[in-house]
Amino acid sequence: MVKKTRVIELADVVIKFAGDSGDGMQLTGTQFSETSALLGNDVATFPDYPSEIRAPQGTVAGVSGFTVHIGHKEIYTSGDLADVLVAMNPAALKVNMKWIKRGATIILDSDNFNEKNYERAGYTESPFNDNSLVGYNVVKAPITTLTQKALEGMGLDNKTVVRSKNMFALGMLYWLFNKELTPSEKYFEKKFKSKPALIEANKKVLRAGYNFAFTLQEMDVIYKVPPLQDAPKGKYRNITGNVATAWGLIAASQKSGLPLFLGSYPITPASEILHELSNRLDFGVKAFQAEDEIAGICSAIGASFAGNLAVTTTSGPGLSLKSEAIGLAVMTELPIVIVDVQRGGPSTGLPTKTEQSDLMQALYGRNGEAPCIVIAASSSSDCFYYAYMAAKMALEHMTPVILLTDGYLGNGSEPLKIPKLSELPDIKTMLVPEGTKEYYPYKRDPETLARYWAVPGMPGLRHRVGGLEKLDVIGTVSHDPLNHQKMTELRQEKVLRAVKDVPPLKVHGAQEGDLLVVGWGGTYGSLLTAVLELHQEGKKIGLAHFNYIYPMPTNVEEIFSRFKKIIVCELNMGQFANFLRMQHQKFQYHQFNKVQGLPFMVFELKEKFVKMLES
């Protein structure tokens, strides 16, 4: 029997893996994206998982998903609706029907499609009988049984066998998308180094899935997404935003010559930064897991006082707890980076879901006049660069810098063009030169107003800092009214002068015209895709996307003036729009806000923009 197979070339494709929390969908998705990246595709991923570690099996609450978008051209988002859905059980199918394209291919583990699981998923009747699957290309594969068959006689217990069924599904996808098995095989060899039986078993199941797909009549098409073209030449690696953040901080430590200290407390979705930095003791990184969020930042402030590049990492609730200590860093004018991987709020909110929740908190969430530099990363890979810049600006301006990323960027991944250290901008710390004889803690660089930095161990420069207001230059405690006014103004002016490091705002798409879309941080990919698509259709639409929130680029008014309408799009209720209303009052700002714990979909943005253009 020879199967006739057609090959169809695609510019990009979106695949969604979905199953129970324990089904290994995150790993399957990661493997597929790593392999695609290694074979030269552009990749963007979106892990979407519940906050319970193992919700009741087979229920809708326990569905864990992983979306992979791969492209032949540069892609900016993890994709709207999927072309292919892998559903390991009825709950995964039920949850994801609204996230797939009409006519999409659905591969499901038919072994799990039974009465018991329909009931758990809340189906009143089998989805095969209720017409909900009409018009889709449904591939029913007995994945569990076939996995068991493939591993017969290997002497593995049934639990281990069933756990590897996700690799069967991965094998099927590799055939469908014409991918090599080698990268995943190498991964098994590394992961199960001490357990040769598991290497063998996973390889067998992966190949079994691949071969099964080859023989399956329903899968008579294979899709090819050719390698990325027009990408800047260089070496790449697929990286999550959280790892990129950690590495950007290490790069800043190397470049500045200061040891890196992290004071942090575990919190979703920021913990991976703590994990990654804890693993880098070999580069002298000291990662201190503190007893709480407050101790996390206070230990970092201590380390900064002692002359380290000091960082604390957290998410929204943790940033709330750190407020008072950020004020202390503002007052003592010590460099410190605060990374906030934002998630749905308020309170515990939606720990595993993304939201641009903390902009106002980052800008204003402190007692007194306590300005900080606030910047935001806009893609998983540029977390590296903005973490680096956060450290550079903190050290050069002697101030806390808040870096906002979010769950979507932090957990998602995409290729990073690996920079050489020599390509990164230099970092000039404010440390006083060796041999300095006279020192005043609040003596400042006349250009930047950053104070000079002497640290314990330096002879002859003993001084004391603290949360009480200090006398200008001299640094003794002062309650003098005019001195307080002056110091308040100096701290403010110092942060504003950091604008020298802020590049001018750029516009993508139309440079002037009818509608300017404004965004900041993690929504960049979806906003850019929507704007470029409409621009290509001839609409006079542009995108101005902010990475530097405070201080802001200097050319904002000039750009805003070139468009008839401005719409600010955010995953919150309009925090940046309100900030713009304060900073640049002469414009009228429309808003598009979404607070569902999900990124923007390109189609919903386009719909909104078209309406705006027509009205």
Add this chain to the structure above:
Amino acid sequence: MDMTNHNMTDIPVLTKQDFIPEGDVKWCPGCGDYVVLNAVHSILPEIGKKVEDIVFVSGIGCSSRFPYYVNTYGFHGIHGRAPAIASGIKIANPNLSVWQITGDGDSMAIGGNHFIHVIRRNIDINIIILNNKIYGLTKGQASPTTPLGSETKSSPYGTIEQPFRPGLLTIGARGQFFARLLDTNPKMIRDVLLAAEKHKGTSVIEVLQNCVIFNNQVHAIVTNKETRDDHQLHLVHGEPMLFGPNKEKGIIFNPKTMKLEKVIVGENGITIDDILVHNEKTQDYTMHLMLLQLHPPDMPLALGVIRNVDKSSYDELLERKMKEAKEKSKYKSFEDMLFSGDVYEL
């Protein structure tokens, strides 16, 4: 070779004067803090550290103004958080001698969590708690160490909360060094501060200190002339636990009641050999806990170094692990790591 002497050769001879900064000390006249400050000034030249390698850290409260009154590097932090700030300083630069000054409100209330965790980690810092059993800087509210029933501004009907005993809390957090002192005995403060600095790991020193304004004479039963001899048990490692005007009283362990009891040497057949001998070095917490529970008026208050046990400190272990990690690292450099693994070319 005597390493200590060798290390000290490049340290200039320092005097007390080197540690007294310009400017006034702004505590109330008669405040017990002055005694501790004076003792600190006097021991710092003797700890074998350069003046620039010493850091004083504090939180908020009367006692937390301390760093402004010692001419070293200093950090006046925020309420309760000094242990975390001090931890960061010590971890960042293990060569520093780090001293944290705190009060009973700062360390036992708002900073309680940091207090127990710095002790649990055994980070090599010295914590001096100036315990006047009241909030002074906010003008007289009950603190976590205020005795049960005390009438204060925030407890006009008398407190209904059990007070913390810092020594018990320290041992509950697996502390390895704890000493209790009185602000009326500067000599003992000096000796204990030197012992605390020598101890590797977190050293907790509680000084019962008098607040002349808001809680005057709160420690009177231990400090006044009439009763002090019967209420102070000065512990010395290796010495029998004797007290009383003529050291005629002693402490024994009664196995029937499972309690420490006071006896008179020479009465009822008790000899000096029956008296417990203090062992600050024993790993077992039991005897130290029993000593910490002695309280006047029934029993004398245990003073001096109660526990002083050697255990690897956090900073020591971290430096060791870092050395190992560097030796075992797969990567020659950070750049080497960036370009290792699943890297591809476009």
